[in-house]
Amino acid sequence: MAPAVTRRSLLYAGATLALPRALRAQALFDTDVAIIGAGAAGLGAAQACARDGKRFVVLEARERIGGRVFTDASLGEPYDAGAFYIHWAERNPWRKIAADLGVALRDESSIPAGEWLSFENGARVERSGRRRQFAELSRRFDTDQSDVPDVSFAERVADAPDLLPGARGMARMAVGDEAERISALDYARLWSGDDLIAPDGYGALVQQFGARVPVNLNTQVTHIRWDGQGVVVESAAGSLTARAAIVTVPVGVLSRGAIRFTPDLPSVTREGLGGLAMGALTKIGLRFDGFRFGLPMNSNLWDDVAGAGGVNFECWPFDRNLIVAIFGGDFARDLLAHGKRAAVEFMLDRLSAMLGEDVRGAFVGASVNGWAADPFAMGCYSHALPGRADARAKLALPVADRIWFAGEATAAGDGDFGAAMTAGGAYLAGEAAARAVRI
Ligand SMILES: Cc1cc2nc3c(=O)[nH]c(=O)nc-3n(C[C@H](O)[C@H](O)[C@H](O)COP(=O)(O)OP(=O)(O)OC[C@H]3O[C@@H](n4cnc5c(N)ncnc54)[C@H](O)[C@@H]3O)c2cc1C
Structure with missing residues (x-):
């Protein structure tokens, strides 16, 4: 069990990177900046505070840092x-951080590709015309944003129904x-660039x-008061x-009211939150005993499951004895609603249909x-709802x-x-955000 956090220890945690004692004594507040959440954003904020000589305290609900960047080692690999992916690596801060820490990154193209096999409900299919479809989808979705209306993905292909399954x-x-x-x-605005990979894990x-x-x-924030000077941040500690x-907590967590604000947040902030939703991309790691079913490392099996959606099975990444099942959307929500065990059984059924009954034995x-x-x-990451592409800008207003x-x-x-x-x-x-705070 983690040690209890007291108010004294909260203050101590920020003090290592604090202002000189004389200035601290004059301060009106326990600290300059309370950072809620220790994922990539919280750590970026802490680093910037430290650099600028701002006192800070980081409060994280989980028993670990990293948030949604998490290398799961529970299966032994x-x-x-x-x-x-370390996306648009040319300007991604994690690239420089990796270099400073001596962590090697790899270009995806330098990693030997395995086989790409497509299935429908477990039966092998050859895909024809996919290349043309992908090119057209890419033209419509990844294109220059000035050309893209604030409509849904589905509406964007309303004139070409054959593109709807791909969309x-x-x-x-x-x-x-x-x-x-x-x-x-909202999607078209996303940057593109080179993707790099940390073979030992982005989370690591x-x-x-x-x-x-x-x-x-283990310090879950439950209430933030801003009715006086500064803020009062409340947690069980x-x-x-x-x-x-x-x-820095995810918008899905904010939208369900997990942190109460007194007074209520301004309407523009609430509109921002209301215009954003969280996706449900999900990964299940499956460990095998070393039998590889004839598949080279880094192979991908794509299975279209009737009435559900596709599952991509990444096989033996980096030569590890793992298959990682990746899937999203309502299918992911529904599957997980039946429990983790049922979700694993489902994936083993899919793999057995594609690779044979040896799957369960291995x-x-x-x-x-x-x-x-x-x-x-409360989800994988945020996206704007159709017609609400201004939501991020609203939420970003201090x-x-x-x-x-x-x-x-x-x-x-x-x-x-x-x-x-x-x-x-x-x-x-x-x-x-840390730079914008004036003390
Ligand atoms: C399956 C999946 C695949 C992804 N793939 C990629 C990818 O390839 N490349 C990429 O760049 N991004 C990817 N992402 C998205 C990426 O992980 C996130 O965008 C990013 O990690 C978000 O960082 P954050 O700091 O904003 O939030 P988080 O990482 O969620 O950090 C917020 C922190 O706040 C904490 N918290 C929550 N509530 C409270 C509370 N009440 N009090 C205190 N603390 C609280 C959380 O525990 C968490 O640690 C993926 C995400 C998922 C789930």
Whole structure:
């Protein structure tokens, strides 16, 4: 069990990077900045506070840092249960952090590709015409944003019904949600660039970086008051006063009211929150005993499951004895609603249909990371609803110059929110919020 956090220890955790004692004594507040959440955004905010000589305290509900960047090692061989790609690496802060820490990154093209096999309900199918469809989907969705209306993914292909299945698949696997619920304009704004991979895990990289940041773990914030000067941040560990709060908890957590604000948040902030939803991209790690079913490492099996959606099975990543099942949308929500055990059984059935009955004999164990049901995530990452592409900008507006919402949902790059949804964007958002706090 983790040690109890007292108010004294909360203060102590921020003190290692504090202002000189004389200035501290004059301070009106326990600390300058209360940072809620120790994912990529919270760690970025802490690092920026430290650099600028601002006192800070980080409060994290989980027993670990990293949030949705998490390398799951519970099966004995690691895989990234959350973020995997270091997107648009040219400007992603995690690239420099990795270099500073001596963590090697790899270009995806340098990793030997295995086989790509398609199935429908377990039966092998050859896909024809896919290349043309992908090119057309890419033209409609990844194109210059000035050309994209603020309509749903589904509406974006309303004139070409043959593209709808592809648009649905893209919506579920890239955003984690259904094509009717995602703003095509919000998606088109996302940056593109080179994707890099941390072979030992993106989560492991974030852990290594965050190890030097003082964080109060197991400290769930329940209430933030901003009716006086500064803010009062309440958790089971006590209350803390600060000049400002940087709130990095996911929008799904905020939308369900897990943190109460007194007074209520301004209407513009609430409109911002109301215009954003969380996808349900989910990964299940399946460990095998070393039998590989004739598949080379880094093979992918894509199974279209009738009435549900597709599941991508990544086989033997980095030569590990793992198959990682990746799926999203309502299918993921429904499957996880039946429990983790049922979800694992479902995946073993799919694999048995594709690879044969040896699957169950070679199966060793599984771990399920159902982010949509995780109370501290409530989904994989945010997306704007159709017609609500302005939601991120609304949520990003500081509240009374003392509360900043910072995280993947508000990850603006040059004001265009192109860094949203990513761990790199989250870090940048946290860093920008910390810089904006005046003490
Ligand atoms: C399956 C999956 C695949 C992904 N793939 C990629 C990818 O390939 N590349 C990429 O860049 N991104 C990817 N992402 C998205 C990426 O993980 C997130 O965008 C990013 O990690 C968000 O960081 P954050 O700091 O904004 O939020 P989080 O990481 O969620 O951090 C917020 C923190 O707040 C804590 N918290 C919640 N409630 C409270 C509370 N009441 N009090 C205190 N603390 C609280 C949480 O425990 C958490 O640690 C993926 C995510 C998932 C789930």
